Every structure is written in structure tokens, then in C-alpha cells.
Amino acid sequence: MSVNIVHYPVMKDEVLESFPVFDTGAECSMIDCTLGEGGHTEMLLDRYDNLTVTGLDRDSEILSKACRRLERFDSRFMPVNTWFDDYLKNHELGTVDFILFDLGISTFHYQESGRGFSFLRDEVLDMRLCAEGAVSAYDVVNSYSERDLADTIFNFGEERYSRRIAHAIVEARKARPVRTTKELENIIFNAVPVSYRHGRISPATRTFQAIRIEVNKELDRIGPALDAAIGCLRPGGRIAVITFHSLEDRIAKWTFRKHVSQAHPDIRLINKKPIEPTADETRINPPSRSAKLRVVEKMELDG
Numbered sequence: 001m002s003v004n005i006v007h008y009p010v011m012k013d014e015v016l017e018s019f020p021v022f023d024t025g026a027e028c029s030m031i032d033c034t035l036g037e038g039g040h041t042e043m044l045l046d047r048y049d050n051l052t053v054t055g056l057d058r059d060s061e062i063l064s065k066a067c068r069r070l071e072r073f074d075s076r077f078m079p080v081n082t083w084f085d086d087y088l089k090n091h092e093l094g095t096v097d098f099i100l101f102d103l104g105i106s107t108f109h110y111q112e113s114g115r116g117f118s119f120l121r122d123e124v125l126d127m128r129l130c131a132e133g134a135v136s137a138y139d140v141v142n143s144y145s146e147r148d149l150a151d152t153i154f155n156f157g158e159e160r161y162s163r164r165i166a167h168a169i170v171e172a173r174k175a176r177p178v179r180t181t182k183e184l185e186n187i188i189f190n191a192v193p194v195s196y197r198h199g200r201i202s203p204a205t206r207t208f209q210a211i212r213i214e215v216n217k218e219l220d221r222i223g224p225a226l227d228a229a230i231g232c233l234r235p236g237g238r239i240a241v242i243t244f245h246s247l248e249d250r251i252a253k254w255t256f257r258k259h260v261s262q263a264h265p266d267i268r269l270i271n272k273k274p275i276e277p278t279a280d281e282t283r284i285n286p287p288s289r290s291a292k293l294r295v296v297e298k299m300e301l302d303g
């Protein structure tokens with residue numbers, strides 16, 4: 001069945017190289033924690049006949065898309081509609097060969113979901129990966145206190161004008177609720193200094209990222225998921241994590257560092273410094289330019 005794929009998977013070669021055990025020909029299993037449209041999973045299933053993949057995504061719409069794309073693999077592919085941290089903490093220990101995280105959201109979310117992830121489209125503010133989520137972007141923008149809004153924008157967007165933007169949102173919503181992405185973009189544009197309005201990135205980029213992270217509790221899920229993922233690996237198994245901004249990368253780095261520096265380390269770092277995409281890749285797929293890949297391997301425990 002043909003499926004209209006819009007997301008270009010990042011660092012495909014580096015992900016392939018990060019897991020040499022698939023080459024042994026023995027039966028292997030992996031969890032793709034961020035299945036998206038299934039780009040990485042399709043590449044791995046095509047390459048290795050001995051591999052089965054459990055693919056997780058909290059977004060049921062993109063998960064259905066991936067299922068259509070991957071149906072030719074029959075029972076070698078199993079989809080699960082769940083948050084990755086919830087799934088991993090209930091998974092059997094010591095059983096998985098490879099766990100992949102390709103964090104954040106997909107091109108599908110910006111271009112096709114209609115849920116207000118992008119200020120380039122005029123859409124209702126929602127940004128939830130799952131429709132049952134308690135809080136939407138509309139709720140954050142229209143009901144958070146000015147202080148909570150400013151903290152969200154600063155902490156999750158690292159936006160230097162967070163207080164001015166939060167103040168402008170609160171002033172604007174006194175007249176009527178802020179309903180759409182374009183309304184929010186305009187408020188942000190007018191809140192920041194003129195010199196900041198036409199920089200390398202839009203002045204709305206960081207605020208939109210921050211609200212999305214807050215709505216889906218994205219950062220809160222990463223540390224617990226990585227801790228649980230280490231438990232799920234069999235000895236010699238590996239985790240690969242692709243992050244897209246410093247907030248995500250910091251959590252991956254410190255979580256792994258905590259495991260490596262405990263009295264009996266349960267993992268070793270395969271690469272001390274994160275691997276970055278090649279110049280060729282960033283030219284062909286500009287969104288990959290901020291990607292960083294970290295790979296760790298589960299160790300045999302003493303005794």
C-alpha cells in the first residue's frame with residue numbers, strides 16, 4: 001500500500017552502525033520508542049531478516065500511517081499506541097537487543113496533523129500528541145498565570161524574551177482568548193524588540209517549542225524512559241538516542257553519566273561525545289542540523 005511519507009529519518013547510516021549485533025544473523029528484537037512514520041524501523045527491517053520490532057508512538061494518527069507503511073513485514077512489526085516511558089517501565093527486564101529514541105515530533109506533525117504545531121500554518125492551538133491529553137496549547141496560552149507562562153517559555157524554549165512574551169499574551173487574552181497559531185505568532189512578534197524580529201529563526205520558534213514540550217510533558221518522560229530502557233536491555237544490547245535540542249541532550253547525557261559513574265556501572269558509553277550528522281545530510285535535510293546521537297551498551301553485571 002502506498003503511503004504519503006513526509007518525514008525524512010535522520011542519521012540513518014549512524015543508526016545502522018550503532019548496532020553491529022544484528023549482523024550476527026541470530027534472532028534479534030528491538031523497540032523503536034518513537035516510531036513516527038516508521039522511517040528508521042523500515043530501514044532496519046529491510047536490512048535485517050532476523051529482526052523483529054515493537055514500534056511505539058503516542059500519536060494514534062501517525063501510528064496508523066506507520067502501520068500501513070510497514071504491513072508487508074507482517075509479524076516482524078508490532079505497533080503499540082503508548083507513551084514510551086509508560087511502556088518501558090512495564091517491560092520485561094533483560095530481554096531486548098536494541099532500543100531507539102528519535103526524540104521530538106515529526107514533519108507529519110508540522111505539515112499534516114492540523115494541530116497547531118507550526119506557526120507557518122493557521123491552525124487551532126492544540127499540540128497534543130494524544131487527544132486524551134489533559135492540557136492543550138490553548139489551555140496553556142489562555143489559562144496559565146503570567147509567571148507560569150514565562151517560566152514555561154524560558155525553561156522549555158530558552159527564550160530570552162520569555163517575560164515580555166508572557167506579558168503580551170496575558171494582555172491580549174484580556175480582550176478575547178488566543179485561539180490560533182497565527183494569533184499567537186503575531187502577539188510574540190509584537191512583544192519582542194524590533195532587532196529580534198528578523199533573526200536566523202522566527203521569534204515564535206522557541207515559544208512554540210516550549211508550549212509543545214509543556215503540553216506533552218516531553219522532557220519529564222526522557223530520564224525515566226532511559227533508566228527503564230537500560231533495565232530492558234540484555235547484556236551487550238544497545239540504546240541509541242537522537243536529540244534535537246540542548247534540553248533533551250542534557251537529559252540523555254546526565255542520565256547515562258549517572259549509570260556509568262555508579263559503583264557497579266550497568267552501561268558503557270560507545271561514543272564519549274555525541275555523533276553529529278554529516279555536512280551532506282544537513283545540506284539535504286536541514287532539520288537534521290541540530291541532531292545529536294548518543295549510543296550506550298549494557299554491561300554484564302558482576303556476580
Ligand SMILES: C[S@@+](CC[C@H](N)C(=O)[O-])C[C@H]1O[C@@H](n2cnc3c(N)ncnc32)[C@H](O)[C@@H]1O
Pocket residue numbers: 007008009010033034035036037038039040041056057058059062082083084085102103104105106129218221
Ligand atoms: C522524530 S519523530 C520519529 C520519526 C521516525 N524515527 C521516522 O523515521 O519516521 C518522533 C515521534 O515520536 C513520538 N513521540 C514523541 N514523544 C513520545 C513519547 N514520550 N512516547 C511515545 N511517542 C512519542 C511522536 O509522536 C513522533 O511521531
